[in-house]
Amino acid sequence: MPSPISLRPRVKSALLWGAVGFMAFLVLVQGYALVVEPLVSITQGAGIALLVAAGTAAGAYVLEHRIAAWSAQRAVSETNSHNDAD
Incomplete structure (x- = not known):
């Protein structure tokens, strides 16, 4: 199979x-x-939607790992700042 x-x-x-x-x-x-x-007509709308999809997919591919790394770094720094306050 x-x-x-x-x-x-x-x-x-x-x-x-x-x-x-x-x-x-x-x-x-x-x-x-x-x-x-x-x-726009249905055909034009579908064509523009394909362009939007391509742009969204490209943006997600390029930015997703950077945003995830930034978020993880921010979470660690916030945790450290809360632990230091104790």
């Missing part, structure tokens, strides 16, 4: 964030169309 395609966690996370960006953009365009008027 062939094994499913295995992606590195960082790539999988970036692709999932891209999917979130894709769907969020489509929801916003649809909401605007319901309230005011359509800004």
